Amino acid sequence: MANCLSEERFESEIALLRRLPVVYCLSAMLPDNGSYVARKAAGSPLLVVRADDGKVRAFINGCRHRGMQVAKDSVCARAFVCPYHPWTYGLDGELRHIPGREGFPGVELQDRGFVEVGALEKGGLVYVNQNGPIDASMLDDVPDFFAKEQAFFDQREYFDEANWKLLAETTMEGYHIKSLHKKSFYPYGLDNITLVENFGAHSRVIFPFKRIEKLRDFGPKDQCxxxxxxxxxxxxPNVAISVLSKHSTVTTFEPLNPTRTKMLIYRATNTASDGTSTDLEEAKRDAGFEKDAGFDEDREAACAIQGTLDTKAYIWAFRKGDCAFPSNSG
Ligand SMILES: [Fe+2]
Known part of the structure; x- marks a missing residue:
């Protein structure tokens, strides 16, 4: 739990997030050449764009002139023009134009393109590695999540006063379904019954709905x-993909400092086991269930836990009568 307060730990986690391939956005958020998503990841302003050749490229979102952030939000562009002094870059990140060119003797356009970082698309997701190119083998352990026909339909951001790992942990166990989600998930989901499987550095946690009992009437081959x-x-390290009945949610836990987190949520239609994509309206209805249900309860729990971390309440060795605050513990 001390790892949820430590500035040193936070710095090392940011370094880790920059040197691994991490999910950045959905492929469906970049439908056309010129579609881009600009946002911070592990503290770095990034710009991810589908270039003219259809490939996804990722750059530091900083003009090579004075470092101004060039792209904003997520739309479509034919070129990127710095809003400070309008240096202009192509979708491939190359610098195309310097206004008042005569004022920059010796500056070659080909030397001043955006600083590129690693990007790779796999299974409907775009991964970014800020420390270098992504070798496809780095993602061998990760399954393909989305079919080509996936439809992206929702994007949200949440800020919470809790360490990112406390928020992420709420998605990893079903021990709290009945107590914390009494009126939200528990009427539909089984309490404290999960199946956890590991694959490489990753894992999958399966939370069964109560209706799974119906499958007892079917043979193993028919138990879909x-x-x-x-x-x-x-x-x-910091992404959870929840595959629900009719849609999937990609949640990224972005650490802002040891005790503050930004959660980014992207939602898309599902790929069923037969490879088909679910209906968009059905997916939106399904997402409504999730939004209205236990999500806020999990966030509140993480923030409440963060509030006790300055005390010894989380230390199992603590005994009644010991001083609660480490500074007075002697
Ligand atoms: Fe929960």
Whole structure:
């Protein structure tokens, strides 16, 4: 738990998030050449764009002139023009134009393109590695999550006063379904029954719905799990992909400092076990259930836990009568 307060630990986690391939956005958020998503990841302003050749490229979102952030939000562009002094870059990140060119003798356009970082698309997700190119083998352990026909339909951001790991942990166990989610998930989901499987550095936690009991009437070959479970894939280090009945949610836990986190949520239609994509309206209805249900309860729990971490309440060795605060403990 001390790891949820430590500035040193936070710095090392940021370094880790920059040197691994981490999910950045959905492929479906970059439908056309020129579509881009600009946001911070592990503290770095990034710009991820589908270039003219259809490939996804990722750059530091900083003009090579004075470092101004060039792209904003997520739309479509034919070029990127710095809003400070309008240096202009192509979708491939190359610098195309310097206004008042005569004022920059010796500056070659080909030397001043955006600083590129690693990017790779796999299974409907875009991964970024800020420390270098991504070799496809680095993602061998990760399954393909989305079919080509996936539809992206929702994007949200949440800020919480809690360490990112406390928020992420709420997606990893079902021990709290009955107590914390009495009126939200528990009427539909089984309490304290999960199946956890590991693959590489990642894992999948399966949360069964109560209706899974119906499958007892079927033979093993006919026991289709579609709509019977929520599968939550934990993609190391900081992304959870929840596959619900009719849609999937990609949640990224972005550490802002040791005690503050930004959660980014992207939602898309599902790929059923037969490879087809679910209906968009059905997916939106399904997402409404999730939003209205236990999500806020998990966030409140993480923040409440963060509030006790300055005390010894979380130390199992603590005994009644010991001083609660480490500074007075002698
Ligand atoms: Fe929960």
């Amino acid at each position: 799990l579609d709509g019977m479970v929520t599968s939550v894939y934990q993609l190391f």
